[in-house]
Amino acid sequence: MKQHARVVVIGGGIAGCSTLYHLTLEGWSDVVLLERDELTSGTTWHSAAQVTNFGAVQTMVGLKSHSIRLYQELANDPEHPFSYHFGDGGIRLASTQHHLDGYHHFVSMARGMGVEFEVLDAAECARRHPLITQDNLLGALWDPFDGDIDPVPLCHALVRKARAKGAEVYRQTPVTGLTQQPNGEWVVHTPNGDITCEHVVNAGGYRCNEIGELMGVMHPVASMEHQYFLTEAIPEIAQFAERTGKRVPLIRCPTDDFYCRQNAQGLLVGFYEQECKTWGLDGIDPAFTSALCPNDLDRVAPVMENVFKRLPCLEVTGIHTIVNGPITYTPDGLPIVGRIPGKRNAWCITGLRAGLGEGGGHGWLLAQQIVHGEACYDTWCLDPRRFTGHANVEFTARKAVEDYQNEFRFHLPHEHRPAGRLAKTTPLYLALEAAGAEFGVVSGWERAAYYKPAPDFHEDHGFRFNNTFEVVAAEVAGVQNSVGLMEISGFNRLEISGHGVQEWLEGLTCSTVPKRVGKVGLCYLLSEHGNVKAEATLANLGPDRFWYGSAAAAEFHDMDWLSAHLPADGSIQLRSLTASHAILVVAGPRSRELLQQVAPRTDWSAAAFPWLSTRQVYLGHFPAVAMSVSFSGELSYELHIAHEALLGAYRLLKAAGAAFDMVHFGLYATESMRLEKGFRHWKADLITEFNPFEAGLARFVRMDKDYVGKAALTAMQQRPLRRAFVTLALDSQLAPAHAGDSMMLDGRVVGTVSSAAWGHRVNRNLAMGYIEPALSTPGTQLAVDVLGQRVPAQVIDEVQYDPNFSRVRG
Numbered sequence: 001m002k003q004h005a006r007v008v009v010i011g012g013g014i015a016g017c018s019t020l021y022h023l024t025l026e027g028w029s030d031v032v033l034l035e036r037d038e039l040t041s042g043t044t045w046h047s048a049a050q051v052t053n054f055g056a057v058q059t060m061v062g063l064k065s066h067s068i069r070l071y072q073e074l075a076n077d078p079e080h081p082f083s084y085h086f087g088d089g090g091i092r093l094a095s096t097q098h099h100l101d102g103y104h105h106f107v108s109m110a111r112g113m114g115v116e117f118e119v120l121d122a123a124e125c126a127r128r129h130p131l132i133t134q135d136n137l138l139g140a141l142w143d144p145f146d147g148d149i150d151p152v153p154l155c156h157a158l159v160r161k162a163r164a165k166g167a168e169v170y171r172q173t174p175v176t177g178l179t180q181q182p183n184g185e186w187v188v189h190t191p192n193g194d195i196t197c198e199h200v201v202n203a204g205g206y207r208c209n210e211i212g213e214l215m216g217v218m219h220p221v222a223s224m225e226h227q228y229f230l231t232e233a234i235p236e237i238a239q240f241a242e243r244t245g246k247r248v249p250l251i252r253c254p255t256d257d258f259y260c261r262q263n264a265q266g267l268l269v270g271f272y273e274q275e276c277k278t279w280g281l282d283g284i285d286p287a288f289t290s291a292l293c294p295n296d297l298d299r300v301a302p303v304m305e306n307v308f309k310r311l312p313c314l315e316v317t318g319i320h321t322i323v324n325g326p327i328t329y330t331p332d333g334l335p336i337v338g339r340i341p342g343k344r345n346a347w348c349i350t351g352l353r354a355g356l357g358e359g360g361g362h363g364w365l366l367a368q369q370i371v372h373g374e375a376c377y378d379t380w381c382l383d384p385r386r387f388t389g390h391a392n393v394e395f396t397a398r399k400a401v402e403d404y405q406n407e408f409r410f411h412l413p414h415e416h417r418p419a420g421r422l423a424k425t426t427p428l429y430l431a432l433e434a435a436g437a438e439f440g441v442v443s444g445w446e447r448a449a450y451y452k453p454a455p456d457f458h459e460d461h462g463f464r465f466n467n468t469f470e471v472v473a474a475e476v477a478g479v480q481n482s483v484g485l486m487e488i489s490g491f492n493r494l495e496i497s498g499h500g501v502q503e504w505l506e507g508l509t510c511s512t513v514p515k516r517v518g519k520v521g522l523c524y525l526l527s528e529h530g531n532v533k534a535e536a537t538l539a540n541l542g543p544d545r546f547w548y549g550s551a552a553a554a555e556f557h558d559m560d561w562l563s564a565h566l567p568a569d570g571s572i573q574l575r576s577l578t579a580s581h582a583i584l585v586v587a588g589p590r591s592r593e594l595l596q597q598v599a600p601r602t603d604w605s606a607a608a609f610p611w612l613s614t615r616q617v618y619l620g621h622f623p624a625v626a627m628s629v630s631f632s633g634e635l636s637y638e639l640h641i642a643h644e645a646l647l648g649a650y651r652l653l654k655a656a657g658a659a660f661d662m663v664h665f666g667l668y669a670t671e672s673m674r675l676e677k678g679f680r681h682w683k684a685d686l687i688t689e690f691n692p693f694e695a696g697l698a699r700f701v702r703m704d705k706d707y708v709g710k711a712a713l714t715a716m717q718q719r720p721l722r723r724a725f726v727t728l729a730l731d732s733q734l735a736p737a738h739a740g741d742s743m744m745l746d747g748r749v750v751g752t753v754s755s756a757a758w759g760h761r762v763n764r765n766l767a768m769g770y771i772e773p774a775l776s777t778p779g780t781q782l783a784v785d786v787l788g789q790r791v792p793a794q795v796i797d798e799v800q801y802d803p804n805f806s807r808v809r810g
């Protein structure tokens, strides 16, 4: 066995084989795959192996398109052909208007990736699929490329191609230990010897946490038992083939919780039962390999009843095989593919629950990240660092069960499901709940979305404007006319200190780091490729001490990036204050007056405490770091308060606020107001696919200093912009646009929406996003594809509310 390699991939299922192949495709041939048993002996061999192009976000659609192209190429290899039923077509059924609205949105979103889905009515579904009934059926989403593949030859084809480029594969070689050297290299221990490598990849499937344990990490991955059966031949399938020359399309059903595809002349039918079972949480038998769990059709009997109503042919068809195998889930249903948090040169590609369809694409994006540091798409939706400390085994198992029970029921906008709630709360949770807060979840933290007008108020979640519209309007009006209070839980906050910290930060951001103690600045950090990596509010608390603030979700991501750039001499220290502090935002024209009452020994006047500055203050006897910054566009102060003082400070503000008719406001109101100001949101509007010029952040970019990403950014300046960032006004009162919706002109996709909401102060339906630069001039007329309608839209000035910023200065 080799003793050194650039990359060692652990695990020979679809995830590992695809990663190995794509590493060689990206130009790294000194790569090795280690498999404890035989290739595909984990989950891959018995997969139903459906390959859909469907994804709920553009990155997923794009990577699945890659899988499909790759699988076609491999299956059509004249020397080694294998079975890939490409393009049978797939029907995703709808029995509610919400399903249909969602499907229309997915059509719009996928169109931007060059993929044309279609929304069908019930009659058309029945015409395309000869076996289904139309009872309680409204329609469906049609994926023309849906199909299924033979998983074992697929993996062998990937490995064969990788080997041809120099990769090596060692079967019967379990990884039993991982040791990191001071230089960052890993020693991978196996009974057959050790291999030292620059990068290690965990592709261990349902055993990923056994491998994780070897390097001291716990991946938020839990396995569920999952069953399908294979039927005898069904005469209607042969008749359909005779009539049309086609195989029957695939079906997936969000109401009756099943999927189904043709298998030989019969069907393969898989179930997602409510009485589902986690698997292997307390350890996995080492001998479980090329193995299945015991059959248990009784468990899926309630689901089967409904499936038989949709597919009556099943009532008279025999079952010849039952397959029950472990399938991996993460807390949000998407896999974890990318850097392992807190580790150097360590990657994972695991938690795949639809790994056969997706595996080709995941390996492609992961290999790009390993080799180039960044992939062609923004990969945040897959990034392991999107889960923070709360995503332990118990949490993951609860979310896995919930997700399994809702397999094809996509989340509606703003929908947060009940499992795993209260993972992270601040001491204000009960007080805000008593004030009417309806909470959403941000990186595990409970955060008020809006305040209910009556205790029995429930949001009617959906893709259209709903019953929260007036509620949000009232919160915004309260902030605009007087003063509002909002708690921001879990804001990512790092104290960065040490001699030379100012210079160190200057080298990490393209923006200006606030030089004077007491100043605050908004700064952007770029990747090595010159694209937007992170957004941070930097507060100079001096001497040699800064607070770095960013989105709650960025906690592990930003910590990783900053840690990786720390000077080797230990002169700079990072300390997380994320879990120990929260922010109370006091926003509105009367916020200064209110704070002057509550904290009389601070001079809150514009002259003494101007916009973009920070002061140590006392709200009564409760200490806080106050910053005059605004995400709402109103005069506004962020009060950063340690958890122990939070309740006291809140009560004080609430009591004093009564005289000002102070309102509570939440995330929805903030979203509305920040769009009116043209403020971007990290990982909605700011992604690694675009540089800061394309993101419309030129005013934050300095070219007269050196920093990470500067060289790439300079090179990009020689080329035309790929996209430009714009704000649009949509001519519709029915629904907002949704992230991913396509901007259209003359039947052509010309851009993509990244955020959208109703702007209550400007009374406009607003959207933001990226467009072809030639179309970015205000006044340009186009359309946005929203829920199946081409909604007229116009490019408008980015700052719709208070363009002179006089209100934030007060």
Ligand SMILES: Cc1cc2nc3c(=O)[nH]c(=O)nc-3n(C[C@H](O)[C@H](O)[C@H](O)COP(=O)(O)OP(=O)(O)OC[C@H]3O[C@@H](n4cnc5c(N)ncnc54)[C@H](O)[C@@H]3O)c2cc1C
Residues within 6 Å of the ligand: 010, 011, 012, 013, 014, 015, 016, 034, 035, 036, 037, 038, 039, 040, 041, 042, 043, 044, 045, 046, 047, 048, 049, 050, 051, 173, 174, 175, 176, 203, 204, 205, 206, 207, 208, 210, 211, 226, 227, 228, 270, 289, 323, 324, 325, 326, 327, 328, 349, 350, 351, 352, 353, 354, 355, 356, 357, 358
């Ligand atoms: C019943 C069922 C139906 C499914 N249907 C579909 C479908 O229709 N479409 C779809 O896309 N997906 C489907 N899936 C999911 C899909 O099969 C999986 O997502 C995919 O196979 C996972 O691949 P993997 O490479 O991550 O894991 P695995 O296939 O489990 O591979 C992991 C490999 O790592 C090896 N390994 C583990 N530990 C070590 C170690 N210490 N040292 C060396 N090697 C190690 C294992 O032996 C194994 O070979 C289905 C799954 C099930 C259970």
